[in-house]
């Protein structure tokens with residue numbers, strides 16, 4: 001199956017890897033001023049439907065067995081997906097995002113402002129992705145948070161081995177008994193539903209979910225809120241974590257180091273990164289400074305590979 005997927009990836013036409021030249025390409029420039037003779041190539045509606053559904057259901061079929069599943073495509077989940085796609089293009093990765101729009105809180109720098117502030121050494125990640133920034137000494141500034149998010153998203157989506165299922169909510173975790181003989185569990189995948197379906201369990205009966213098996217799951221669902229802190233809350237309800245400490249007040253200096261330091265495998269097979277971690281450990285929030293999200297994503301990817309290769 002991987003060979004088929006790799007062949008498909010080779011067949012994708014990609015003429016946009018080189019830096020774009022200034023001005024429009026000739027075919028596009030030639031189109032301008034000639035709109036009276038313009039018409040699109042013909043198509044039948046069913047062709048459009050089949051073009052989408054065949055690909056989507058092939059992706060669902062292929063990723064029902066994934067190597068790594070990432071829950072949440074915010075700044076941390078996207079950074080983890082980017083790192084994994086670069087380090088291990090041979091792995092099959094499912095990135096599951098509840099929202100229609102991936103990116104979580106990283107479309108704005110803070111409040112409704114544009115610029116994104118990141119403390120060093122998070123600039124190494126920006127350099128790797130190729131996101132431009134202004135160097136202000138101890139910190140760097142990306143002129144718009146959306147520039148960061150769209151650049152990482154583009155790299156992840158272009159990669160041959162990450163499939164993003166957006167508008168898809170993780171509703172539960174797949175678990176298996178641990179071989180430890182002490183009643184422990186390991187996480188072995190995720191239970192999913194289209195988010196619009198997940199939102200209607202209260203008024204429609206029995207809309208059973210779908211599943212993705214994966215020996216390693218990275219959860220980056222953000223701090224508590226309508227959707228956030230999903231996996232750690234589920235671990236409490238399954239009595240695998242005693243209780244959540246709850247995210248503490250804002251302290252940029254402490255919060256960012258703590259999130260990167262605490263990024264880890266919380267129960268076998270489940271790595272937690274980003275602000276979801278603050279709910280377990282009672283870490284401070286950092287507010288509008290994003291370095292820890294990126295580097296927690298890198299560390300979560302590293303941990304996932306360690307667990308995967310065990």
Ligand code: AHZ
Nearest residue numbers: 072074075076098104105169170221222274275285286287
């Ligand atoms: O939609 C959620 C968001 O895109 C998604 N998500 C949450 N629950 C999910 C579920 N299934 C699928 N059950 C789910 N997806 O997870 C993403 C979380 O992104 P985020 O930006 O909220 O979290 P993050 O940890 O990547 O970044 C946190 C950014 C923050 S919050 C903060 C503060 O409050 O102090 N500071 C920063 C930098």
